[in-house]
Amino acid sequence: MKTHKLFENNSHTWLMFGRDDEKPEQIIDTNQYIVISNKNALLMDPGGIELFSAMLSAVIKQLPADKITHLFASHQDPDIISSLGLWDQALPSATLHSPWIWESFIKHFGMNNISYSAIPDEGSSLKIDQVTLDFIPAHYLHSSGNFNVYDKEAKILMSGDIGAALETVDAPLFVEDFDEHIDKMKMFHQRWMPSNEAKNDWVKRVRKLDIEMMCPQHGRIFKGDNVKRFLDWFEALEVGLIAKAKAQE
Amino acid sequence: MSELSNNYFVSVAEIAAKLDQATRIAQQLSLTASNARAVALRAGERAAGFRPLTDFIDRLAEITIKSSRKINKLAANLSQTSADKVRADSAIAHFKVVFVKAKDSEFISSLDEVHQRSLTRQAKLDFSYRRQIDRLSDELEMLSSELRNAVILATLSRVEASQAGTQYQDALINVADNVEGAASKIKEHIHYSQQMVSTLEEY
Ligand SMILES: [Fe+2]
Ligand SMILES: [Fe+2]
Numbered sequence: 001m002k003t004h005k006l007f008e009n010n011s012h013t014w015l016m017f018g019r020d021d022e023k024p025e026q027i028i029d030t031n032q033y034i035v036i037s038n039k040n041a042l043l044m045d046p047g048g049i050e051l052f053s054a055m056l057s058a059v060i061k062q063l064p065a066d067k068i069t070h071l072f073a074s075h076q077d078p079d080i081i082s083s084l085g086l087w088d089q090a091l092p093s094a095t096l097h098s099p100w101i102w103e104s105f106i107k108h109f110g111m112n113n114i115s116y117s118a119i120p121d122e123g124s125s126l127k128i129d130q131v132t133l134d135f136i137p138a139h140y141l142h143s144s145g146n147f148n149v150y151d152k153e154a155k156i157l158m159s160g161d162i163g164a165a166l167e168t169v170d171a172p173l174f175v176e177d178f179d180e181h182i183d184k185m186k187m188f189h190q191r192w193m194p195s196n197e198a199k200n201d202w203v204k205r206v207r208k209l210d211i212e213m214m215c216p217q218h219g220r221i222f223k224g225d226n227v228k229r230f231l232d233w234f235e236a237l238e239v240g241l242i243a244k245a246k247a248q249e
Numbered sequence: 250m251s252e253l254s255n256n257y258f259v260s261v262a263e264i265a266a267k268l269d270q271a272t273r274i275a276q277q278l279s280l281t282a283s284n285a286r287a288v289a290l291r292a293g294e295r296a297a298g299f300r301p302l303t304d305f306i307d308r309l310a311e312i313t314i315k316s317s318r319k320i321n322k323l324a325a326n327l328s329q330t331s332a333d334k335v336r337a338d339s340a341i342a343h344f345k346v347v348f349v350k351a352k353d354s355e356f357i358s359s360l361d362e363v364h365q366r367s368l369t370r371q372a373k374l375d376f377s378y379r380r381q382i383d384r385l386s387d388e389l390e391m392l393s394s395e396l397r398n399a400v401i402l403a404t405l406s407r408v409e410a411s412q413a414g415t416q417y418q419d420a421l422i423n424v425a426d427n428v429e430g431a432a433s434k435i436k437e438h439i440h441y442s443q444q445m446v447s448t449l450e451e452y
């Protein structure tokens with residue numbers, strides 16, 4: 001599992017964990033992100049149960065475990081949060097922020113110690129030390145209850161499955177040639193995302209945000225102009241149709 | 250490790266299933282008791298000796314049902330404890346990997362407390378797991394010895410049936426057969442469960 005620093009200023013740091021070359025085959029590669037402030041940290045989409053020891057090992061090299069006071073799960077998928085039962089033992093006093101609609105589902109992964117903070121449909125904010133992080137609604141993209149995390153100071157949008165690409169573990173961290181990258185994202189967005197209406201509404205809202213880096217849970221990070229390129233491409237893409245996804249392959 | 254855990258999950262579930270079958274047979278036994286009472290009533294004076302036996306059949310059915318319910322509950326608790334135990338075992342196994350992988354980290358000791366907590370929890374779960382198995386084992390033994398009475402009951406029923414006169418004899422012998430059949434089926438389930446429990450004791 002590799003660790004990469006995305007942003008750092010006086011108040012906080014963004015790290016990305018991923019490209020785990022020890023992960024078992026046939027498990028989708030995932031990117032995990034953490035925001036570390038003075039005394040606290042928020043770990044986002046901590047990943048699947050298969051990844052737990054690699055993740056905890058990577059994290060513990062950066063900060064003491066008990067500094068992770070908050071967890072975030074953008075939605076209920078196993079690649080996002082099936083490790084919960086183990087984090088529950090490792091971080092017993094942490095709080096998990098996740099969509100309200102998934103509370104009774106996510107608890108199936110095992111949650112006896114961690115407390116659940118349900119994010120309402122319209123979103124909310126979390127303040128850790130001096131840092132404010134916004135939970136931005138991204139419902140139906142792809143999960144029917146789904147949020148992104150936006151940090152206006154760092155200009156980073158953690159976009160979960162939006163912008164995801166299916167790639168090998170040795171893929172570069174950043175999108176280099178956007179047009180070339182389309183092939184790796186197209187089927188994923190068309191097949192996994194169910195709603196054009198939800199997609200277009202999201203694009204409209206996200207365009208108003210100042211974003212330097214858009215960080216998906218799979219694949220590469222979009223930086224600078226590639227963020228706008230992604231939004232344009234995504235807006236024009238028709239999603240939610242199996243037949244179309246197949247025909248356009 | 251996971252294969253072992255799967256085994257004890259399955260064993261606990263099988264015990265619960267077997268006892269569920271035992272409960273159903275016991276319910277039939279209780280039906281047999283009311284039939285027997287009706288026949289004995291119709292047979293009148295000649296079947297007077299049979300009537301108290303129907304009370305015994307009833308009692309046997311009742312004990313079996315009650316005990317099966319109790320054992321089912323114990324099995325359900327045991328299944329919950331095993332699930333918790335698997336989680337605790339798994340957390341400890343994962344922590345072990347982290348202690349190796351990140352041994353040079355300056356923050357590695359920040360895991361000591363949760364690791365210790367998991368170990369304590371594992372020990373506690375181990376203890377309650379064993380205690381629950383003991384209770385399950387005792388309860389099965391109790392029910393099994395209770396069922397030994399069924400054989401005596403069936404023999405006595407046959408003796409009484411032979412004195413009830415030809416008109417009722419067959420019906421009452423049938424009752425005796427039912428009691429014996431039900432008891433031996435229940436016993437089979439119990440015996441199977443006891444074997445399962447003994448495999449659980451090995452973990
Ligand atoms: Fe997902
Ligand atoms: Fe995902």
